[in-house]
Amino acid sequence: MSLTRAELQDAARKAFGETGLAPDAEQSWALIADLGWLMMSVPEALEGLGLGAVAAGAIHSEFGRVLMPGPAIAQMLAIEALAAADTLAVRDELIARAMAGEVMTASLSGAVDGRLTCVPDADRASQFLIVSDARVSLMPRADAGMKVTPRETWDRTRRLFDVTFEHNADGLVLAEGAAALALAERLRAQLLFALAGDSLGGADAILQLTVDYLMVRRQFDRPLAMFQALKHRVADMKTVLSATEALFWARASAPAPSLADMGALKANATTVYRAIAEEAVQLHGGIGLTMEHHCHLFLKRAMLNCALGGDADRWEEAAGRQMLAQAVA
Amino acid sequence: MTEALEKLRQEVRTWLEANAPRNWRETCTSHEAFLDTQRSWFAKLVEGGYGVPHWPAEWPGGGRSLAEQKVIYEEFARADTPRLLLSFMSTYHAASTLFEWGSEAQQRKYIPRILQGEIWCQGFSEPNAGSDLAGLRTRAERRGDVYVVNGQKLWSTMGQFADKCLLLVRTSDERAKQAGLTYLLLDLKTKGVTARPIRQIHGDEEFAELFLDDVEVPVEDRLGKEGQGWAVAQSTLSSERGLTLLELSARLRGSLWRLAALIRDAGREADPGVLRDFGRLATKIDATVAIADQFLATRIAGEERVGDASLVKLTYSRTLRDFTSLGIRLGGMEAQYHAPIVFGGGMETGNWMADFMNSYAWTIAGGSDEIQRNIIAERLLGMPREPKNWTLAGDVA
Numbered sequence: 001m002s003l004t005r006a007e008l009q010d011a012a013r014k015a016f017g018e019t020g021l022a023p024d025a026e027q028s029w030a031l032i033a034d035l036g037w038l039m040m041s042v043p044e045a046l047e048g049l050g051l052g053a054v055a056a057g058a059i060h061s062e063f064g065r066v067l068m069p070g071p072a073i074a075q076m077l078a079i080e081a082l083a084a085a086d087t088l089a090v091r092d093e094l095i096a097r098a099m100a101g102e103v104m105t106a107s108l109s110g111a112v113d114g115r116l117t118c119v120p121d122a123d124r125a126s127q128f129l130i131v132s133d134a135r136v137s138l139m140p141r142a143d144a145g146m147k148v149t150p151r152e153t154w155d156r157t158r159r160l161f162d163v164t165f166e167h168n169a170d171g172l173v174l175a176e177g178a179a180a181l182a183l184a185e186r187l188r189a190q191l192l193f194a195l196a197g198d199s200l201g202g203a204d205a206i207l208q209l210t211v212d213y214l215m216v217r218r219q220f221d222r223p224l225a226m227f228q229a230l231k232h233r234v235a236d237m238k239t240v241l242s243a244t245e246a247l248f249w250a251r252a253s254a255p256a257p258s259l260a261d262m263g264a265l266k267a268n269a270t271t272v273y274r275a276i277a278e279e280a281v282q283l284h285g286g287i288g289l290t291m292e293h294h295c296h297l298f299l300k301r302a303m304l305n306c307a308l309g310g311d312a313d314r315w316e317e318a319a320g321r322q323m324l325a326q327a328v329a
Numbered sequence: 330m331t332e333a334l335e336k337l338r339q340e341v342r343t344w345l346e347a348n349a350p351r352n353w354r355e356t357c358t359s360h361e362a363f364l365d366t367q368r369s370w371f372a373k374l375v376e377g378g379y380g381v382p383h384w385p386a387e388w389p390g391g392g393r394s395l396a397e398q399k400v401i402y403e404e405f406a407r408a409d410t411p412r413l414l415l416s417f418m419s420t421y422h423a424a425s426t427l428f429e430w431g432s433e434a435q436q437r438k439y440i441p442r443i444l445q446g447e448i449w450c451q452g453f454s455e456p457n458a459g460s461d462l463a464g465l466r467t468r469a470e471r472r473g474d475v476y477v478v479n480g481q482k483l484w485s486t487m488g489q490f491a492d493k494c495l496l497l498v499r500t501s502d503e504r505a506k507q508a509g510l511t512y513l514l515l516d517l518k519t520k521g522v523t524a525r526p527i528r529q530i531h532g533d534e535e536f537a538e539l540f541l542d543d544v545e546v547p548v549e550d551r552l553g554k555e556g557q558g559w560a561v562a563q564s565t566l567s568s569e570r571g572l573t574l575l576e577l578s579a580r581l582r583g584s585l586w587r588l589a590a591l592i593r594d595a596g597r598e599a600d601p602g603v604l605r606d607f608g609r610l611a612t613k614i615d616a617t618v619a620i621a622d623q624f625l626a627t628r629i630a631g632e633e634r635v636g637d638a639s640l641v642k643l644t645y646s647r648t649l650r651d652f653t654s655l656g657i658r659l660g661g662m663e664a665q666y667h668a669p670i671v672f673g674g675g676m677e678t679g680n681w682m683a684d685f686m687n688s689y690a691w692t693i694a695g696g697s698d699e700i701q702r703n704i705i706a707e708r709l710l711g712m713p714r715e716p717k718n719w720t721l722a723g724d725v726a
Contacts (some may be wrong), residue, residue: 064596066376069423211710226713231706235643238705247612264612281660312609320608327589327611 012062025069033101057252060194064201067157071120075196078104085174110309122161137175139171155300192262196269203273206298210280261324263315273302341404367415402576403607406583412675423449426565447464450491452482463507488537489526510558514550528695531686578621584677591659617648636709639701646691656681
């Protein structure tokens with residue numbers, strides 16, 4: 001099966017174009033499952049769509065564009081981990097349930113200590129993915145000894161939780177040893193890639209809303225969009241966004257991007273998102289600092305995306321170290 | 330596909346090992362040495378079939394796909410060959426304008442000479458027509474079979490060494506200012522032409538001023554119709570913004586080792602601040618390469634929008650500024666001691682102050698960053714132009 005980037009984008013915009021920004025969580029989750037987007041990168045042998053990173057990138061970017069709630073990124077990580085567990089007897093059944101929308105969640109923190117923080121929609125999840133370099137496992141929801149603590153974030157488009165398990169149970173082991181290390185690395189790269197896509201979609205949407213606003217808002221007998229001081233700021237945003245988008249698609253189809261490559265991409269994309277969302281509030285003036293307008297939703301999601309998955313300091317340093325080792329005359 | 334490219338890469342690499350000029354960075358400290366190196370290197374490239382990979386297939390050396398061109402440029406950057414500064418305007422600006430607008434006779438006359446080393450420069454800007462190019466005032470008056478040209482041109486890259494000039498002149502003051510322009514092909518050996526080099530802030534003289542005093546240009550050397558000059562000039566300008574940036578961004582990527590060497594020499598391999606800035610820059614360079622790639626793919630597919638080229642140029646110019654800036658910072662006091670420049674050394678020579686100052690060539694020349702921002706805002710984002718009329722206090726529009 002093959003779908004172009006443009007076809008996926010069209011499908012997503014048709015599906016979510018009507019619902020507006022930050023759509024209803026339950027309805028949109030059902031729609032995501034119906035449209036088959038959770039099976040995007042699942043191999044066809046496992047009843048998935050077998051589409052690659054470019055397709056996943058298109059979907060995450062569309063989710064970012066509409067400020068999609070829900071655990072889509074975490075769910076895709078759980079599904080990816082399950083798909084790698086070749087010898088697991090219940091694998092196919094679990095994947096089928098996950099693709100149908102049964103919530104299986106994971107941490108988006110990017111931390112490597114195996115603690116479960118920043119877990120979206122943990123209150124309605126049936127399974128929890130636990131990733132460490134030594135072991136990747138799936139922990140079922142337990143009636144006793146499990147603690148799910150809601151952590152209210154400034155960003156209200158996502159719902160994050162801390163999760164602890166009292167009994168040090170193993171859960172369902174998906175990978176161990178060298179296989180776990182490789183899988184953990186791949187899952188981290190996918191998380192970073194998904195956050196980058198989400199950020200670029202969001203950045204594009206809020207930039208467009210800002211341009212629209214400048215076109216209609218009139219002061220001094222002319223639209224604000226006529227002032228060169230503002231046009232140049234908008235043009236700079238468009239330029240950094242376009243370059244980062246080009247990098248995103250280049251890395252999506254690169255043969256073997258390293259974790260540092262994906263981290264640097266995520267750092268770049270979230271920094272651009274944050275900068276555009278900050279400018280958007282400023283350029284909207286008074287209305288931008290009210291809850292009535294959507295600006296703040298983008299700003300808060302952008303800030304959260306900066307913090308999730310490891311921040312720009314960490315990934316820029318990693319990219320610098322990698323380039324220092326590679327760049328030899 | 331990938332296999333064929335890998336084969337080409339090996340071919341180019343082997344060819345470069347045998348043919349790439351060596352030690353030119355040490356020897357190119359005079360204009361004479363620079364000209365020698367540039368001429369012989371271009372001749373060698375043409376002979377080897379790598380001089381004009383971006384030309385259409387019907388011309389010798391042309392017909393390379395986008396992917397093949399990229400491989401060739403990457404290998405040039407890797408082998409640190411001299412950039413083709415002297416023949417740059419000839420193989421890009423002159424050639425692509427001739428391909429698009431030249432009659433068959435004009436193409437047959439001028440294109441083969443480019444391969445033989447004829448040098449073209451561009452006569453567009455004037456002292457009072459920089460960003461407002463269409464306001465240029467150099468006049469051409471038709472007298473029988475010739476145009477008689479009077480005026481002054483500025484920022485002609487390599488103008489003092491050139492044989493021919495792509496000349497934009499005013500043939501009419503009626504109607505819109507763009508509609509009064511005409512495009513001529515000027516032989517710089519014609520009586521009445523004086524070229525004077527301009528010394529730039531880093532010490533090189535890459536540009537010249539041209540003075541035109543009753544210069545006669547045969548009517549047959551007009552490109553397009555009279556009054557069509559603005560449209561013809563657009564193909565000249567877009568050739569620079571498109572293809573060139575593919576090569577330049579590959580060169581920038583290939584020059585990261587210079588900064589890496591500085592970091593190692595200064596013993597700052599573990600300095601997180603330095604590593605972050607270096608990592609951020611490397612990522613920005615990858616993004617610059619990616620947007621240049623994407624732009625060319627879009628152009629080849631015939632889907633280019635007005636303003637796309639501006640995105641690439643603005644991305645490159647800012648990234649180059651960041652690159653040279655980090656070089657100065659890491660170079661510390663050492664970068665402040667004056668070192669002679671390498672003529673034709675390209676945008677990244679490791680002479681950091683010189684490179685930094687030279688990077689202004691990209692934020693100002695070929696349409697300044699500010700003009701690119703206007704184009705992006707107005708053409709890509711649909712924001713309105715500023716009103717044309719203006720008043721000073723007391724004046725009436």
